[in-house]
Amino acid sequence: MTTSIHVTALDSVVNVNSLFTLAVFIGLAWNPYDPSNTLVDPNSRCAPTSKIAEDLIKFHVYSFSSFLFSSLVALAIKQAIKLAKPHTFNIHVTFRGSEFLEHVDVNKTLLRVGMVVSGAGSVAGCVFLMLALVNVVQIKVGTLACGSGHAFAAVVPLVILVPLALLIYVCVGLYAFTR
16 A cells, blocks of 8 residues: 555645634634724624624634644644554655655555545534625625615625535545545
């Protein structure tokens, strides 16, 4: 089994999760209770409620937790691979220079379970981040409950494209495990 491919995949998971975690932190730094953060008249029926702002914070925290969980699992698997006793050494030359790649024997089942768990954490983080963004839209341009056209125009592509991308991510991941 080629472990260098797995290490590269785990590095990619950690890197993507880091970008999403940065987005979550930026979102948490924003104050949804500031009246200047909305384009909706506070006396309008489309004005967001405090429940929407609370949900925004909750979904940001859930998203951060999921991305952190996923990254820690991926880093733990990567560390286990690096600590495993190598049985062969190969030299692999890339455009950056020469580097040694080790091929080690790892428990294939545990590796796959760990990668699936890490992937599930990333998927959960994306879902929670999408829900947080729905609440950001409602705070900025009006609630979905009042039929705000601007809110629907922003939310509909979000709730179509993100789940579609996650479905593709899951399908490709599962396909890779069956090969």
